[in-house]
Amino acid sequence: MAQIEVKKLNLSYGDFHALIDIDLSIETRMITAMIGPSGCGKSTLLRVFNRMNDLIEGVNITGQVLIEGNDILNHKADLIVLRKEVGMVFQRPNPFPLSIYDNITFGPRVHGTKNKKILDEIVRTSLEDVLLWDELKDKLHRSALRLSLEQQQRLCIARLTAVKPKILLMDEPCSALDPVATQNIEELFNKLKNEYTIVIVTHNMQQAARISQRAGFMLLGELVEFGDTRRIFTAPADKRTEDYITGRFG
Amino acid sequence: MNPRLTQRIAFAILLICTLIVIVPVLLIVAMIIKNGAGAISWEFLTTMPRAGMKEGGIFPAIVGTLYLVFGAVLFALPLGVFASVYLTEYARDNYFTRLVKLAIVNLAGVPSVIYGLFGLGLFVTFLHFGTSIISGSLTLGIMILPVIITASREALDSVPRSFREVSLSLGGSKWQTIKRVVIPNALPGILTGTVLGVSRAAGETAPILFTVAAFYLPRLPNSPFDQVMALPYHLYVLSTQVPNVKSSITYGTALVLITIVLLMNLFAIIIRSRFRRRKRW
Numbered sequence A: 001m002a003q004i005e006v007k008k009l010n011l012s013y014g015d016f017h018a019l020i021d022i023d024l025s026i027e028t029r030m031i032t033a034m035i036g037p038s039g040c041g042k043s044t045l046l047r048v049f050n051r052m053n054d055l056i057e058g059v060n061i062t063g064q065v066l067i068e069g070n071d072i073l074n075h076k077a078d079l080i081v082l083r084k085e086v087g088m089v090f091q092r093p094n095p096f097p098l099s100i101y102d103n104i105t106f107g108p109r110v111h112g113t114k115n116k117k118i119l120d121e122i123v124r125t126s127l128e129d130v131l132l133w134d135e136l137k138d139k140l141h142r143s144a145l146r147l148s149l150e151q152q153q154r155l156c157i158a159r160l161t162a163v164k165p166k167i168l169l170m171d172e173p174c175s176a177l178d179p180v181a182t183q184n185i186e187e188l189f190n191k192l193k194n195e196y197t198i199v200i201v202t203h204n205m206q207q208a209a210r211i212s213q214r215a216g217f218m219l220l221g222e223l224v225e226f227g228d229t230r231r232i233f234t235a236p237a238d239k240r241t242e243d244y245i246t247g248r249f250g
Numbered sequence B: 001m002n003p004r005l006t007q008r009i010a011f012a013i014l015l016i017c018t019l020i021v022i023v024p025v026l027l028i029v030a031m032i033i034k035n036g037a038g039a040i041s042w043e044f045l046t047t048m049p050r051a052g053m054k055e056g057g058i059f060p061a062i063v064g065t066l067y068l069v070f071g072a073v074l075f076a077l078p079l080g081v082f083a084s085v086y087l088t089e090y091a092r093d094n095y096f097t098r099l100v101k102l103a104i105v106n107l108a109g110v111p112s113v114i115y116g117l118f119g120l121g122l123f124v125t126f127l128h129f130g131t132s133i134i135s136g137s138l139t140l141g142i143m144i145l146p147v148i149i150t151a152s153r154e155a156l157d158s159v160p161r162s163f164r165e166v167s168l169s170l171g172g173s174k175w176q177t178i179k180r181v182v183i184p185n186a187l188p189g190i191l192t193g194t195v196l197g198v199s200r201a202a203g204e205t206a207p208i209l210f211t212v213a214a215f216y217l218p219r220l221p222n223s224p225f226d227q228v229m230a231l232p233y234h235l236y237v238l239s240t241q242v243p244n245v246k247s248s249i250t251y252g253t254a255l256v257l258i259t260i261v262l263l264m265n266l267f268a269i270i271i272r273s274r275f276r277r278r279k280r281w
Helices: A042-049 A079-085 A100-110 A116-129 A149-161 A179-192 A205-211 A229-234 A239-245 B003-039 B042-046 B059-090 B095-107 B112-126 B133-157 B161-169 B174-203 B231-240 B247-278
Strands: A002-013 A016-027 A031-035 A059-067 A086-089 A167-171 A197-201 A214-219 A222-228
Touching: A002 A042, A002 A197, A016 A042, A016 A197, A016 A214, A016 A222, A031 A042, A031 A205, A042 A059, A042 A086, A042 A167, A042 A197, A079 A086, A086 A149, A100 A116, A100 A149, A100 B174, A116 A149, A149 A167, A149 A179, A179 A197, A179 A205, A205 A229, A214 A229, A214 A239, A222 A229, A222 A239, A229 A239, B003 B247, B042 B059, B042 B247, B059 B095, B059 B133, B059 B174, B059 B231, B059 B247, B095 B133, B112 B133, B133 B174, B161 B174, B174 B231, B174 B247, B231 B247
Parallel strands: A031 A197, A031 A214, A086 A167, A167 A197
Antiparallel strands: A002 A016, A002 A059, A214 A222
């Protein structure tokens, strides 16, 4: 079943045409990876799904993006509701300079949960989601900035699952991590896809091949090819995709 | 010329310039302490002036200055913080906003006597507050507004963009983001700016001259509409208007005034350094 349906999406900043006629559909509870050289528009596309591009002045978007049937580009779309459903993990782990506990409860509090017992429970389940509970259960009131980078990135994912989204957008989530940490986080994604629809942007082709079920290759704002990950990597239909994944450019 | 020699000469010139800057400051402080320390006593700090200010203490002037400063902060801090939040977070970056920002920076350079006359015109006369604590506080408040706004804007701007993005991406509204993320992280910077503004307000004579300061009023004020004595003005009066005042009283007053101002600056430095230690993004 398609969770995100993109139809004829175009996006430009001023004169720069960043996304050109994108059509694609992202399926529920799978990992979809978007690959392509830097500047190809993959992060911009990701930021359309939670409307984070709205923060930039002079952005012009046309087309349709349906999430569970609602057109999120509609100017009447409620961004607060949208972003609660569609969460994002950023390139660099970016915990707030607060305690681990306060980082995780930030989202639920913003959405009005005040009950201490419920918040405690959310902290527990969110840390369990990212396999940090056993490590951190006695250190919940320590500053999140004292964690390792990998733990920080896991915490950022826990902070996100605490608001119970349906879709997780990952913007190069491992680019600040070392290979071991990257491997651990990838294993975590594998577990998370049982509950969440995940869209991941990565410049790391091997990563896309390892973790995703669907993959899209983007180049200069166009979605060149999209489909089953194994097929994209073994039998790409487009010459440009083949050149990219065989390392002829990129 | 030998590069080692030129380097020596250059360093010597730089050192001399630095010394020229420091020496007067040290001299001022040393002179005031030398001549004023003898006057400082519990009695001097806590009793009313007597015999036409030639004897007794400076208690009402200390209290008056504290009231004025407190009133100025009460008025200028919320106004300044909210204005700077609007300017950094909400206002579009266009020609008009830039002009407003420039105007605010320039306001910090307006001579304080101008603020005094403005306060006289607006608060004392037009709004009929009279020469009173409220007129003086508002005048001082307006004077330190640009300092608070400029410091707050810098503090708000230095809160990393990623913090805002995270909050918004979790479904926080813009106002929640400002209230829960941006302002708390900017607060130390805002407070530092405020304390620096306040220490300036505490030492100014001109803005309070026409709006609040009493020449000789050996009692404490009963309401915000009373006049009060204030340290800077009292010092001015002692040095120029009253003949035959013991110099220790004058210097003692000066010592109390600079001690208050220096303590405030020290407080600002402590806030800032604590914040630096914590800040690791």
